[in-house]
Amino acid sequence: MRSPARTAPRPRRATARATAVRAGVALLGATALTVGLASSASAGTGGRTVVDGPTFNLSLTAPSMAAAAGQNVTVSGSGYNPDQGVYVGLCAIPAGVDVTDPTTWTAKPTPCLGGQDQAGTTGASHWVNSDWWWTAPNSSSPYTESGGRGSFSVQIHVKARLSASVTCGQGGVTCAIVTRADHLDTNDRKYDVYVPVTFS
Secondary structure (H helix, E strand, O other): OOOOOOOOOOOOOOOHHHHHHHHHHHHHHHHHHHHHHOOOOOEEEEEEEEEOOOEEEEEEEEEOEEOOOOEEEEEEEEEEOOOOOEEEEEEEOOOOOOOOOHHHOOOOOOOEOOOOOOOOOOOOEEEEOOOOHHHOOOOEEOOEEEOOEEEEEEEEEEOOEOOOOOEOOOOOOOEEEEEEEOOOOOOOHHHOEEEEEEEO
């Protein structure tokens, strides 16, 4: 399901040079953040290839370690379909999902920290889309588009406790920073990408 027709003009597209500069700065920022978390920490990556019209090679870079009490982290993505909005957030990895095998990614990542936070009240998720981002300025932004691909760099808040009954690293719960299709296409698993996270 595609987003409804836009009622406001899409922002002017960035030049290829500006996009490359922003992407490089975002990647450096994500790497610098994870190095500061612990001496052994490094940026984690996840990716997959999907066919949705043309073929899209999705990639996600995020910290692979974070403070259990909570912190803000920078998450960057590239190669996304700019016509498909996604949520970026910290979620429990569903039972049966092997993050190294996309053929097992058949269940929606849930629960997620902050739930489906369209209003941006928790800061725990971010909605990236090029059609309706202006309706939720606290929690959403458009893709940076170049060559028919969408990229983004956003901040989200992560912590080990997802809810009163679910905590990453306890009771067999494993967690990841993920992208997943937004509420306009919530059952589409093609846009699930995982970067597993452990908490110190």
